[in-house]
Amino acid sequence: MDAVLHSKLRTDADRLSEALDAMSKLFLAPKEQKQLRTFTSSEVAQLLRVSDGYLRKSHFDRKIPEVEQGPGNKRSYTAEDILEIRKILAQNAKDPLQFLPGRREDDKLQIWSTVNFKGGSSKTTTSVHLSQRLALRGYRVLAIDADPQASLTTFFGYQPEIDFRHGGTLYDAIRYNDGETNRVPITEVLRKSYFPNLDLVPGGIMLSEFETETPTALSRGEQPVFFNRIRDSLRQLEDDYDIVIIDCPPQLGYLTMSAVCASTSLLMTIIPERVDLASASQFLNMASGVLEVLHSNGGIGAYDNFTYLLTRFDTSISAQQDLAEWIREILGDSVIPTPFVKSSAVSDAGLGQKTVFEVDLSGSKNRKTYDRAIESINGIADDIERKIQASWGREVDDEA
Structure with missing residues (x-):
């Protein structure tokens, strides 16, 4: 699907704003070395x-x-x-x-960025689980941590404040030249992971410098401009991967805009609660205005998908179920069919900097809880895989 991104965001924002206004009137009146487990x-x-x-x-x-x-x-x-x-x-x-469902000769690299205006929407959790599941499905996946908080990086077993204190993150590949230090090829900061078919470009606190340095770089006309920096760096390894997953910071800053401009598709995480929906509406309104300016300056063009993922979805709360159905009515097919259910299995695994794919379930008393979480994550990845294959002009056969 080819479309102008800022127009779609404006339309979605308007629809959400109108619906939220109607809702208000209706309801508010009254270091350990990481290892991957084995599989059955x-x-x-x-x-x-x-x-x-x-x-x-x-x-x-x-x-x-x-x-x-x-x-x-x-x-x-x-x-x-x-x-x-x-x-x-x-x-x-x-x-x-x-068995090998990745790119063929004429297929373009799929670059998906996960975005949201605020933290706590399971953006990083979604990114790492999606990256791992797609790697297990046979795709060559690169995960990029574009967040200065570097939560995604910690899932790969690193301590960013220690391991990358002197460099080695995405910042080095997109930084501006200061006369002493120049940006390096992204291949120099890429890390092979313990997870076959899945590599990492780490994040770290130095990425915050990109936010503060960009206005000065714009004033002196340094090229490439900020919105082309991630896109240009990815050209150096375009032939090495099928899919890139970028975990963006929870704000609409220069890092997020650079990731968005590099992307072929976007995935916005939304918790089906009213406060989070209001935040999502604000994000879409802001994003549409910013991206309209970027579009007019050549920063962003056609895209394949702008999708929404319902996260931290509690199936036991009827209000969330009602809101989820309401969101689907408003945003239609843009909403990923499978929600990311709220699960203690995901939280428990995260305490050990693991995903549910990494936890050894043999003899586990919480096996059913983990199975439900894995089923949800697999469903999300399968839904997104269909969109990726559709972008390549193919269909996924779900039958074994």
Whole structure:
């Protein structure tokens, strides 16, 4: 879908503002080394979109290598095992895209930025889980932490205030020249992660300098201008990835605008609560005005998707369910079908700087809670994967 972004944001903002006004009248009158866990046969079959029987037979016929077996001869797969199996199965498959679904020669790099005006909307949690799930699905993914708070970076096992005290973050790749220090290629700050198919460009407090330095750089006409800096840096590694996920800071500053201008799609997180909806409406109004100026100056053009994701969705609260339905009526197909449910599993995993994909669930008393959280996250990633494939002119076959 090709559209002018600021026009869509203005329309969505107006619709939300009108609906919020109507709602008011109606209701207000009265360092540890990180390691990835292993995966079960059923999980791997789901990731590969094949049946359990197909996977077992492929092992039996020695089409794919055997993996470690635990109690009861149950197979246990590492992420490296899954990636190797993908490559083997793709070689003889009628449709190799089932197993290696990434870009082909004429497909453009998909760059998704997660945005919101305020913190606490699960923006970073969404970004890291989406990045990991897409990597497990066989895509080459780059996660970029554009937030000075660097929460995304901590999920990868780093302590930004210590590990990147003297540099090594996105800031080095987009900074302005000061006569002594120049920006470096983004490949110099890229970090391979413990998660196969998933790399990181770290964030850190120095990114806040970009916000304060940009007005001065604009006054002296330094090129490239701020809104082209992330986009230009990504051209250096465009052929190395299928998907880039950028976690933006919770504000509409120069960093967010640079990420937005680099993006092919945007994902805005919204908590289905009235205060957060009002904030979302304000964000859209501000963004539409700013992006209109950027559009007129060549900063942003066509985009594939502007989508909304309902986050911290509590299925036990009827008011949230009503608001979620109301949001879908207003914003329509722009809302991702699957919501990110509020779950203690996500919170508990986050306390250990882990995602639900990293927690070892063997013998866990909270297995059902984790399973529900994983189901929600998988659904979100599958919804977004369909949009990514559609941008490449393809469809995702959900049948195993």
